[in-house]
Amino acid sequence: PVTFTPSANSAPMNPPPLSPRQGWLAPSSTDSGTTGSLLYDFYWGMELYPRIGAFDIKVWTNCRMGMMGWSVITLCYAVKQAQLYGAPATSMLLSVALVQVYIFKFFLWETGYWSSMDIAHDRAGFYLCWGCLVWIPAVYTSPAMYLVRRPVNLPLSLTLVLGFLGLAAIYINYDSDRQRQEFRQSDGKALVWGAPPQAIRAQYRTGDGRTKTSLLLVSGWWGLARHFHYLPELVAAAIWSMPAFHFAIMPFVYLAFLTILLLDRAYRDDARCSAKYGKYWDQYCQRVPYRVVPYLF
Numbered sequence: 001p002v003t004f005t006p007s008a009n010s011a012p013m014n015p016p017p018l019s020p021r022q023g024w025l026a027p028s029s030t031d032s033g034t035t036g037s038l039l040y041d042f043y044w045g046m047e048l049y050p051r052i053g054a055f056d057i058k059v060w061t062n063c064r065m066g067m068m069g070w071s072v073i074t075l076c077y078a079v080k081q082a083q084l085y086g087a088p089a090t091s092m093l094l095s096v097a098l099v100q101v102y103i104f105k106f107f108l109w110e111t112g113y114w115s116s117m118d119i120a121h122d123r124a125g126f127y128l129c130w131g132c133l134v135w136i137p138a139v140y141t142s143p144a145m146y147l148v149r150r151p152v153n154l155p156l157s158l159t160l161v162l163g164f165l166g167l168a169a170i171y172i173n174y175d176s177d178r179q180r181q182e183f184r185q186s187d188g189k190a191l192v193w194g195a196p197p198q199a200i201r202a203q204y205r206t207g208d209g210r211t212k213t214s215l216l217l218v219s220g221w222w223g224l225a226r227h228f229h230y231l232p233e234l235v236a237a238a239i240w241s242m243p244a245f246h247f248a249i250m251p252f253v254y255l256a257f258l259t260i261l262l263l264d265r266a267y268r269d270d271a272r273c274s275a276k277y278g279k280y281w282d283q284y285c286q287r288v289p290y291r292v293v294p295y296l297f
Helices: 006-013 021-025 038-044 057-085 090-108 126-140 140-147 154-184 230-246 250-277 278-285
Strands: 199-205 211-219
Touching: 038 126, 057 090, 057 126, 057 140, 090 140, 090 199, 090 230, 126 140, 126 250, 140 230, 140 250, 154 211, 154 230, 199 250, 199 278, 211 278, 230 250, 250 278
Parallel strands: none
Antiparallel strands: 199 211
């Protein structure tokens, strides 16, 4: 990771699709636009789906480098602790195992990721690519990094409780995404928690003037909060960071950053959906009044 991070730092500066010149002169697709500022175009990006031939830049940065890098680096930290002390401590095993399960869940659901904000709405600029190539490998792995030279064997009962809670949070995060994906793919016919789903058919107008319809799910997990899936993700992150909390500030920085990131996304997505769906989104907010945490926020 020490050599990986400086090398990765230069990568977001180099891929041609991140260059405003390419976005203006030779965009990969019609999903490209400019803010009128070279600095903003470089930072936020111009192209939504940049490619070099058949090579998808977003898949490479977000999934192959960001998520796989997170997985490999945390495993390396566990191996390093085993080399130093003979075996990884239960605190390291708990943290790394939960991260591996979460990343396995990510790739299990990878097709659903294509409709997420990262892929469908955020353009491939320095902000997104640097975050995936540098920030995730450096910061998201920090709990395991701080445990390498601090082997703490947690009581078996505490390890089992935290492991169960972490796995439950990861499963709920997966199931909420799966529930909405299957609901949309079935045109609202898939059962939600064993019952017919409750939904709002929201009409909206595209940029070329056509009228289309989207389904807004208001039952199941999505009847609890409009962005409920962020809550179990934060709970899981807190649990796999918890063994390192009393050693350093950096694991707190990771969790604080993730909280700010996901809350910002919730606000951004609300604003985008309000502009897109208008009165239908107002109806949805009336039926699902909480943004992330049921009955609180």
